[in-house]
Amino acid sequence: MPPCGTAATTGGSEARDDAVTRTRRDAQSSAGATVGAATRRPATGIGVRTVISHVSGAEIAVAATKTLTLVLGGLITYHSYRAYRRTAARQLGALALGFAIVTAGAVLGGTFHLVVSRYMDVPLTVPILFESALTATGLTVVLYSLYVRR
Template sequence: MSPHVSITVIALKTLTLLLGGLITFLAYRAYRRTHSQSLGALAAGFAVVTLGALLAGISDLIVELPIQQTLLLESTLTAGGFAVIVYSLYTSD
């Protein structure tokens, strides 16, 4: 991978981590304020999606897992997080 692509991927993963963390924090804060189970599930879903991005970056750059395993890890956590988000939006308190 060229250095320009690596730097771009790192920058985008960092942005994803920051924005995902902010969304998770805001949803969790709303959950704490309202005690709404739906908001708690929403925060958990975004946390799982964000965790997927973080672990994919770590497994690619630090642990140096093969790209197929990194993509499998990230895709699994993203799909699981989105499933929790769908659940949070489908259910009502």
């Protein structure tokens, strides 16, 4: 009987490794023939191309304009708030709050439309109503800031 680790025991394991390799190769080739491109997907099952292919050009435009609204509204709010902190004028505080509400309404309304209404059974009028209510509230605060006295 040969000692452990000699050619007699190694030869048996090599034959077993060859059989395993052939079985894996056969399984991959048969799966590739029947499934095709599905074997190239990521482990999560959702690829980037799958998600992007469901986004329309109009939704990209909405996301772009809402991003621009967030940047511009954020800048106006920031500078209004800085002016309020410098002067302690209630008018500027109300102006900053009004622009913050308008900006938040536009961004949250767009997000609500693009995300929530897509994956839930919510009609399009709900995000529009939500955005319009916040915009009207914010503009009311801005109008208040124009009429408030020191």
